[in-house]
Amino acid sequence: MGSGPNGLAAAIVLAGAGLRTLVREAKPTLGGGLRSAELTLPGFVHDVCSAVHPLACSSPFFRSLPLGRYGLEWIQPAAPLAHPLDGGTAAILERSVEETARGLGPHGRDWARLFAAFARHWDALAADVLAPPLHIPRSPLMMARFGLKALLPATVLARALRGTPARALFAGNAAHAFLPLQQPGTAAFGVLLSVAGHAVGWPIARGGSQRFADALVAHLRSLGGGVETGAPVERLEELRPARIVVLDLGPHQVARIARGLLPEGYRRRLERYRYGSAAFKLDWALDAPVPWTARDCLRSATVHLGGTLEEIVASEAAHERGEVHERPFVLFVQPTLFDPSRAPPGRHTAWAYCHVPNGWTGDASDRIERQVERFAPGFRERILARSVITPAEFERRNANLVGGDVNGGAMDLAQVFRRPVLGPTPYRTPLRGVYLCSASTPPGGGVHGMGGYFAAQAALADLG
Numbered sequence: 001m002g003s004g005p006n007g008l009a010a011a012i013v014l015a016g017a018g019l020r021t022l023v024r025e026a027k028p029t030l031g032g033g034l035r036s037a038e039l040t041l042p043g044f045v046h047d048v049c050s051a052v053h054p055l056a057c058s059s060p061f062f063r064s065l066p067l068g069r070y071g072l073e074w075i076q077p078a079a080p081l082a083h084p085l086d087g088g089t090a091a092i093l094e095r096s097v098e099e100t101a102r103g104l105g106p107h108g109r110d111w112a113r114l115f116a117a118f119a120r121h122w123d124a125l126a127a128d129v130l131a132p133p134l135h136i137p138r139s140p141l142m143m144a145r146f147g148l149k150a151l152l153p154a155t156v157l158a159r160a161l162r163g164t165p166a167r168a169l170f171a172g173n174a175a176h177a178f179l180p181l182q183q184p185g186t187a188a189f190g191v192l193l194s195v196a197g198h199a200v201g202w203p204i205a206r207g208g209s210q211r212f213a214d215a216l217v218a219h220l221r222s223l224g225g226g227v228e229t230g231a232p233v234e235r236l237e238e239l240r241p242a243r244i245v246v247l248d249l250g251p252h253q254v255a256r257i258a259r260g261l262l263p264e265g266y267r268r269r270l271e272r273y274r275y276g277s278a279a280f281k282l283d284w285a286l287d288a289p290v291p292w293t294a295r296d297c298l299r300s301a302t303v304h305l306g307g308t309l310e311e312i313v314a315s316e317a318a319h320e321r322g323e324v325h326e327r328p329f330v331l332f333v334q335p336t337l338f339d340p341s342r343a344p345p346g347r348h349t350a351w352a353y354c355h356v357p358n359g360w361t362g363d364a365s366d367r368i369e370r371q372v373e374r375f376a377p378g379f380r381e382r383i384l385a386r387s388v389i390t391p392a393e394f395e396r397r398n399a400n401l402v403g404g405d406v407n408g409g410a411m412d413l414a415q416v417f418r419r420p421v422l423g424p425t426p427y428r429t430p431l432r433g434v435y436l437c438s439a440s441t442p443p444g445g446g447v448h449g450m451g452g453y454f455a456a457q458a459a460l461a462d463l464g
């Protein structure tokens with residue numbers, strides 16, 4: 001139930017094992033967080049949610065699928081990430097650790113010291129990180145080394161890097177946690193996203209993320225699986241004729257659709273599950289590329305707009321207090337520089353969001369555009385049309401995005417280990433044959449499909 005990357009991954013595993021499999025999706029189109037749509041003007045294709053795919057390219061399960069056969073093509077921009085600073089310079093995350101270190105100035109070696117070993121062993125590290133927290137690590141030494149750094153607050157690990165550009169680059173990656181960067185565990189996001197950039201890049205899918213979902217669906221169909229759209233499930237009993245039900249849903253939704261069926265203690269744990277801060281997103285149709293002052297920003301699809309470590313720390317503390325900073329940290333993507341198929345000739349699209357409190361009802365459009373203007377004066381003159389997606393609109397488009405939380409629940413340390421419950425197989429529910437697989441299960445938010453993969457493996461094991 002649910003056709004997000006986790007739901008489709010689960011369906012592919014089950015269909016691949018020879019079971020008759022059907023995906024039921026509430027909305028008229030498939031893909032959940034992998035959808036693309038003409039949000040602004042005809043001919044301009046925008047990724048509604050996910051746009052950049054270091055996690056998909058690190059996912060042991062997605063990497064094992066023949067998705068190229070079904071039209072999925074990764075585009076690797078010259079550099080994974082650019083992070084402009086005032087004064088017209090930019091810190092650049094290059095594919096090569098060495099080149100990144102050289103570009104970061106006199107103290108660039110700090111970057112290599114921190115990340116080079118993890119980048120060399122990324123396959124093993126990614127397999128361990130994209131797994132349930134209670135498992136026997138494939139690479140125990142590397143995991144121990146990673147854990148010592150990952151458990152720190154990002155603000156503390158940042159001290160291992162000297163110089164404004166390196167600290168800013170790291171802070172922008174850590175800010176993907178959607179948490180104040182003084183919180184323990186936020187360093188993990190900074191390490192993982194930096195290292196993934198070196199190891200697998202931060203690619204985009206030619207034609208938009210929807211092509212990724214379409215390839216997953218095509219592969220599922222090739223295995224005999226079916227899909228049904230516009231078919232919301234309101235009550236778990238509707239699905240009961242199935243021997244296995246895998247729910248690509250959040251804990252609160254599960255508690256609702258399974259009301260009266262779940263043991264009281266488990267239902268209360270689902271209801272206690274916490275959602276985190278939200279996204280406020282803009283998409284633009286542009287008549288030309290973004291006029292970055294730092295021309296290096298044109299080498300990357302992803303650009304982090306937040307200035308220095310200190311500024312990003314202030315921005316990420318604000319949404320946790322229920323506020324939105326005047327200069328919010330903005331995640332910005334410019335796919336058409338590398339994929340002209342997404343817009344009419346000579347035209348461009350851009351995608352951006354900032355973090356806001358869960359369920360926030362304000363308007364961050366001006367603040368986001370001012371951050372782009374700060375590093376690309378004249379940007380606003382290039383806008384042909386804009387689309388705004390508020391936290392409430394996210395939830396209307398996809399019931400899993402509760403209050404606009406894009407990660408399927410707060411990713412703080414406590415909840416990384418209890419997603420939604422602690423255990424070696426948190427995908428199992430107390431109901432026979434019913435499993436959870438969404439981003440609210442380990443390893444959490446992002447397009448990697450590993451929640452779906454592990455949930456389906458648990459189901460197959462229970463079937464014997």
Ligand SMILES: Cc1cc2nc3c(=O)[nH]c(=O)nc-3n(C[C@H](O)[C@H](O)[C@H](O)COP(=O)(O)OP(=O)(O)OC[C@H]3O[C@@H](n4cnc5c(N)ncnc54)[C@H](O)[C@@H]3O)c2cc1C
Nearest residue numbers: 002004005006026032033049050051052233438439446447
């Ligand atoms: C703005 C934004 C930007 C993001 N950027 C990135 C990125 O660049 N890279 C990245 O890796 N990740 C990104 N993410 C996160 C990523 O999209 C999600 O973590 C991922 O899609 C979660 O997958 P999922 O399968 O758990 O659920 P989802 O993708 O949310 O899919 C759940 C599906 O279940 C369906 N559903 C819900 N209720 C019902 C019901 N009652 N009956 C039937 N169907 C139902 C929904 O309609 C939806 O299709 C982003 C998310 C957002 C919102």
